Amino acid sequence: MSSTLSENQGPETGTARVKRGMAEQLKGGVIMDVVTPEQAKIAEDAGAVAVMALERVPADIRKDGGVARMSDPDMIEGIIDAVSIPVMAKSRIGHFVEAQVLQSLGVDYIDESEVLTPADEVNHSDKWAFTTPFVCGATNLGEALRRIAEGAAMIRSKGEAGTGNVVEAVRHLRQIKNEIARLRGYDNHELYAAAKELRAPYELVKEVAELGKLPVVLFSAGGVATPADAALMRQLGAEGVFVGSGIFKSGDPAKRAAAIVKATTFYDDPKIIADASRNLGEAMVGINCDTLPEAERYANRGW
Amino acid sequence: MTAPVIGVLALQGDVREHLVALAAADAVARPVRRPEELAEVDGLVIPGGESTTISKLAVLFGLMEPLRARVRAGMPVYGTCAGMIMLADKILDPRSGQETVGGIDMIVRRNAFGRQNESFEAAVEVKGVSGEPVEGVFIRAPWVESVGASAEVLAEHGGHIVAVRQGNALATSFHPELTGDHRVHRLFTDMVRADRRGESL
Numbered sequence: 001m002s003s004t005l006s007e008n009q010g011p012e013t014g015t016a017r018v019k020r021g022m023a024e025q026l027k028g029g030v031i032m033d034v035v036t037p038e039q040a041k042i043a044e045d046a047g048a049v050a051v052m053a054l055e056r057v058p059a060d061i062r063k064d065g066g067v068a069r070m071s072d073p074d075m076i077e078g079i080i081d082a083v084s085i086p087v088m089a090k091s092r093i094g095h096f097v098e099a100q101v102l103q104s105l106g107v108d109y110i111d112e113s114e115v116l117t118p119a120d121e122v123n124h125s126d127k128w129a130f131t132t133p134f135v136c137g138a139t140n141l142g143e144a145l146r147r148i149a150e151g152a153a154m155i156r157s158k159g160e161a162g163t164g165n166v167v168e169a170v171r172h173l174r175q176i177k178n179e180i181a182r183l184r185g186y187d188n189h190e191l192y193a194a195a196k197e198l199r200a201p202y203e204l205v206k207e208v209a210e211l212g213k214l215p216v217v218l219f220s221a222g223g224v225a226t227p228a229d230a231a232l233m234r235q236l237g238a239e240g241v242f243v244g245s246g247i248f249k250s251g252d253p254a255k256r257a258a259a260i261v262k263a264t265t266f267y268d269d270p271k272i273i274a275d276a277s278r279n280l281g282e283a284m285v286g287i288n289c290d291t292l293p294e295a296e297r298y299a300n301r302g303w
Numbered sequence: 304m305t306a307p308v309i310g311v312l313a314l315q316g317d318v319r320e321h322l323v324a325l326a327a328a329d330a331v332a333r334p335v336r337r338p339e340e341l342a343e344v345d346g347l348v349i350p351g352g353e354s355t356t357i358s359k360l361a362v363l364f365g366l367m368e369p370l371r372a373r374v375r376a377g378m379p380v381y382g383t384c385a386g387m388i389m390l391a392d393k394i395l396d397p398r399s400g401q402e403t404v405g406g407i408d409m410i411v412r413r414n415a416f417g418r419q420n421e422s423f424e425a426a427v428e429v430k431g432v433s434g435e436p437v438e439g440v441f442i443r444a445p446w447v448e449s450v451g452a453s454a455e456v457l458a459e460h461g462g463h464i465v466a467v468r469q470g471n472a473l474a475t476s477f478h479p480e481l482t483g484d485h486r487v488h489r490l491f492t493d494m495v496r497a498d499r500r501g502e503s504l
Contacts (some may be wrong), residue, residue, distance in 0.1 A: 010425070011423040011424065011425040011441075011460075011461075012423055012424045012425070013420065013421060013423045014420075015423075015424050017424060017426060017440055017481060017482075018422045018423060018440060018441075018442060019482045021422075021440055021442050022419055022422060022442050022443070022479060024316075024317040024320060024351070024481065025316060025317055025352050025353065025384070025385070025442060025443075026352075026353070027315070027316060027317060027318070027319070027352070028313070028315040028316060028318065028352070028354070029312070029315045029316075029353060029356055044355060044398070045434045047356045047359045047363075048314060048351040048356070049352070049356050050353075074419065075474070084355065084396075084413060084414065085353055085355060085356075086396055087442065103420065104416050105425075106420060107419075107444070108418055108419035108420075110420065131420050132420055133419065134417060197484075203338075228373060241409075248411060249401060260358075261356070261360070264335065264364065265314055265336070265360055265364075265473075
């Protein structure tokens with residue numbers, strides 16, 4: 001077609017804009033943990049924006065104990081083949097070879113996750129070295145910025161995975177939002193000291209102070225079990241939610257999944273949240289986080 | 304004349320970036336999630352996101368028919384990525400039950416450029432956008448397999464159609480809202496202004 005100009009100068013993959021931009025497309029949505037292709041289809045049909053492929057949901061990892069690792073490639077590929085929405089998968093913290101494997105399988109996002117047993121107690125993976133973007137958990141602003149400095153293209157507040165208890169998700173998201181709000185009030189002199197306190201690069205601290213938000217998308221994770229939980233996290237400032245055990249550990253996963261999607265979109269409309277909350281069957285049995293021993297708190301993993 | 308009011312379909316996706324780009328292009332931008340909100344806008348952007356999710360939510364919350372009615376009636380509409388899929392009369396490989404608004408006589412292929420690892424940036428010349436090429440950000444992007452006689456191809460990349468216009472409907476495979484370059488949003492805002500004046504740009 002002569003009227004159309006075609007430019008082909010150097011398409012570039014794996015840029016920060018392409019990685020962060022991918023997360024922008026997920027905003028307002030729900031990312032669901034799935035362990036089989038069948039569950040992935042249920043999640044997609046319910047309106048999930050992406051699925052997290054893993055071998056056991058966090059509630060089962062908790063129950064079973066032992067070392068939790070990257071999932072079987074066959075299982076991940078089975079899920080990739082089953083759905084057209086993006087597929088994420090988890091690597092252990094600092095286990096960059098698991099991340100290399102996940103990238104070679106063609107997953108759309110890698111979650112360097114505290115839910116799996118950490119492989120390195122000092123270092124996280126160098127996420128700039130990958131074409132596949134990474135999402136990482138954080139309990140506070142400093143942790144979020146350290147992950148972004150390492151190349152994370154998306155952040156999720158950690159919460160406490162596999163508990164069905166939203167209290168830690170609220171704590172971590174509020175912490176991050178509070179620290180961002182505080183930075184907004186700082187002048188240039190104070191930002192240097194703030195960077196030291198946050199143990200994060202000054203440039204990133206300054207950028208957050210100017211933007212009033214993280215330079216990447218911020219989701220919430222770890223303990224969301226009901227439509228109201230999801231809406232709560234949205235009203236507190238999360239741009240979307242991860243739901244792990246909450247869906248497929250409940251009585252009627254398909255219905256609950258669709259209900260959480262609705263409540264995430266209309267997070268500020270109590271009538272719609274009420275309708276979405278009706279007759280969902282049993283929610284997952286929760287764990288009281290106060291009684292959780294320190295060693296069993298996944299949120300403490302990551303440095 | 305007052306600034307045109309342009310909505311961004313806010314069921315899911317990169318709504319905020321479109322609101323910012325439209326405001327920069329001198330429109331009054333607001334999110335649209337309900338039929339009554341749709342009734343109040345002069346034009347609409349369907350953002351990037353997951354096309355299956357946006358389609359499902361639009362049906363579920365009674366927006367699909369009002370959207371079709373307004374697009375049929377000539378409301379200016381612009382779709383990026385998932386939004387392009389929503390404006391296609393036909394999807395080559397739809398998920399079961401995936402509906403579109405339609406409005407452009409074209410067939411789109413979802414995720415045609417590949418998965419996230421294949422997502423890329425490239426310069427794209429867009430007809431109607433003067434100056435330097437647009438920075439095209441393609442994220443798990445669709446392309447247009449073919450267009451009907453009434454649709455005009457505005458841009459191609461690597462031999463594939465990535466921007467199309469038919470009357471008051473505009474669609475791009477890529478995401479100008481992620482770049483800070485507001486020329487495509489300006490083109491759309493001008494379309495909305497012309498429509499309000501009762502002329503076609």
